[in-house]
Amino acid sequence: MSKQTYKKLIMNSLFCICSLNLYCQQDLFNLDFHSIDSLNFQWHVSQLPMMKIDSTQQIQGKYPLVIFPEKVNRNSIHSLGRENHPIMLNLHQAFQLPVGYENDTVTVDLHIRPIGMNKIYLWVIGMNLHQELLRTGSVILSNKDEWQTVRCSLPLKDVRHLTVGIVGHSKRKDQFDFLPSKVYLDRMVIRVAGQDIAQVCRSKSLSVEQMGRLSGLVYENVFDESDESILQKIGLQNKKIIALGETVHGSATINKYAFEIIKNSILYDNCRLVLMETEMGVGLKMNLYVCGQSHESSIQELMRDVAGYLFDLEELESFLVWLRKHNTVSTTKVRILGIEGTYNYTSNALFDYMYEFYSEIDKPLFYSILKGLSRLQFEDVQDVVNQNKERLVKWMGSDEYGLFVDVLNGIIRMNNDSRTPEEYFYAMLNRDFDLYDNARTFIGKLLKEDEKVIVYTHYKHAQKKESVTGSFPYMHTMGSRLVAKFQNDYAVVALTVGCGEILTRYNTDSLCVHKLEESPVHTLESVWMRTGLNDMYTPTQPLGDSVYCIRSIGNSPRWNKNYEYTNLDACADGIIYFRNSLSGNSSRRFDINRLDKYRKRNRILNKLLSN
Known part of the structure; x- marks a missing residue:
């Protein structure tokens, strides 16, 4: 190779590198899908897909992103006849969007190639500054195995929050269909009033105006006096439904103080119902324990049932023991129930719950119910329960019978709604409706006019308005539905942390300690960390209509984004900030198959059958 040719080759290489760097810098939002690293991917994902840049083909001068299914674990009994999970x-x-585009339109063009998919939508959603849903637009893509360009448009009248997404799922395959589904993504173009979105939305950092508002906030330590009403301190004593929304799951610090607020509300504000983001069957067992209807030692099995939950077990057990003691001396018992619609089939808490009411006199009836629950034949159990209401009320009482029926109906609805990949996909996206529906049912049946309820969930479920970055495209939160139902009787307090550790999900059968990464400089937690303040409460009303960034971690830290933007004044009444988060329990493993519970159920059924 000549010296001149070698020099030209180096110059061309440098030019390509510089061009690529400039190209990546210009594509601020990764709309060309050129990056899959966590720092630059930009896209929110409800479930992390398997993906890579496909360097075997070039589309319009660049390599496309390909999304493909995860391989099935060949050691699993569920892998028979299946090669891949559905996409x-x-x-x-x-x-x-800044002010000034109210009379314009957004157009979104997507270049995509779906293979073996059932349905894919290009979806555009517009909300106003208060995070209220204004309008949506969507286009269904063709299922043909070919590159295609689709367009979706949306008028921007009063729109300040714009959400754009791609939603879909693969086909339900025949048992031995091993041909994998795939989705190739080339690029997306978003234009507002003829301008590229990067020219319209240049930055999401806190503005000077927002920083000024933060400097004028009033802070208060609401935990300094244990013999005073916390709700009265923060001005929520007249609210009937108070949601405690933790921005991160797995913080023992948040668990501890959330339970302190609940105990305080029971003692000073006539709180008579506690609803938690936990499975409904386990909630029934918790309620039996705190109401003194199960043996004192049953707390041990209850803690094993929730070993896979992101609660600090010591704090949860301490609260349940306290509530049981409180109920023994109180004239009106406080109930605690779960509102999570999904059911843990291996733990099968409904079996344990029903066995607590077992009577030898009505052995055939109880045996048929317990056998049906053991086999997960919920609709058969429902028929037996409905046909034998009078006899079951005799042993359970009308309240417990009603709760059992409500929980059974919720489990059947969720089970029926998630039998196929398509049904499961949309059932999970619409999870907040189930949380709301279960909460509404329990509040309507159990709460008297002068009583309060505390609802303890993740903040994304509790917030009063639609979620800007929620489970797209179903943005209606549990809280937004509770506001629509109960109006001004509903209030939200967000609970967040500045730094420290949390307990998070490592894989399906273990939890581990996770050190919280330093928050981006434009998050509220980062601003509060710099003030040096420790635990404190601040109302959201002084924040006005500005959008702020706060932490957001659910079952496990997201692969790329662990915070979200929100109008806090519209979505919550106040925020409690803890400077340092402790993870509490150390990393723990648990038997996801719950073989001990399976053997216990078999022993009980065999014993009943032999007598």
């Missing part, structure tokens, strides 16, 4: 596609981004 559950959900990519979305949210943009905050």
